[in-house]
Amino acid sequence: MLLRSSHNIANLMFEYYHIAFLHAGPQLLLALVRQQFWIIGGRNLARKTVRNCIKRCRFSGKTAQPNMGDLPAQRLYTEFPLINTAVDYAGPVMILNRKRRSSKLIKSYLCIFICLAIKEVYIELVTDLTSDTFLAAHNRFIARRSKPAKIFSDNGPNFAGACNELAKFLKQGSDYIASKAADSSMAQNVPP
Numbered sequence: 001m002l003l004r005s006s007h008n009i010a011n012l013m014f015e016y017y018h019i020a021f022l023h024a025g026p027q028l029l030l031a032l033v034r035q036q037f038w039i040i041g042g043r044n045l046a047r048k049t050v051r052n053c054i055k056r057c058r059f060s061g062k063t064a065q066p067n068m069g070d071l072p073a074q075r076l077y078t079e080f081p082l083i084n085t086a087v088d089y090a091g092p093v094m095i096l097n098r099k100r101r102s103s104k105l106i107k108s109y110l111c112i113f114i115c116l117a118i119k120e121v122y123i124e125l126v127t128d129l130t131s132d133t134f135l136a137a138h139n140r141f142i143a144r145r146s147k148p149a150k151i152f153s154d155n156g157p158n159f160a161g162a163c164n165e166l167a168k169f170l171k172q173g174s175d176y177i178a179s180k181a182a183d184s185s186m187a188q189n190v191p192p
Contacts, residue, residue: 005041013037014049023056074116074150084116085148087138089129089156111137113145116152131161138162 003010017032018024024032026046039045050056074084091109109129113122122145124137142148153159 001037003039005039005045010039014045018049026050079117081118081120082115082145083149086114086116086152088112113141129158131158134158134162
């Protein structure tokens with residue numbers, strides 16, 4: 001039997017075969033229909049029928065894979081540990097306050113310093129998310145490890161506040177800092 005693809009019976013026939021054979025693809029659908037009928041423009045009609053099937057679209061959907069961003073240059077080259085450091089907070093973590101007889105659970109956070117070159121991790125416990133506690137954790141980190149050349153972080157309010165406080169301190173106390181730096185450089189050059 002010869003039919004046009006624009007005929008209503010041809011559309012119904014393709015839809016019937018598509019559902020009867022468990023949502024067959026366009027090639028299988030065309031081969032099944034051609035066993036009994038010859039549809040002029042049948043390949044396009046088979047593709048259109050499969051494309052318009054809602055159930056098939058739902059089951060054959062693909063999740064979008066986001067493109068990974070470029071790594072920063074500090075992650076690509078190995079160098080001395082903790083020269084380039086990233087910092088972020090994790091938590092909250094509940095700790096027990098033992099200052100008095102009646103101990104209470106206090107919400108605290110972990111300040112995590114990560115070396116970008118070798119993935120060394122340094123963890124400090126901080127009691128809140130203020131800029132002052134971050135600066136205290138940063139000072140403890142520098143005292144224990146070393147002074148990083150660059151520190152990377154997200155734009156959290158405590159990090160931005162600490163950056164503003166450091167900038168204000170550097171503007172006001174530049175003479176004091178210069179004298180301390182000169183003293184420390186002279187102390188390092190003195191032989192033991």
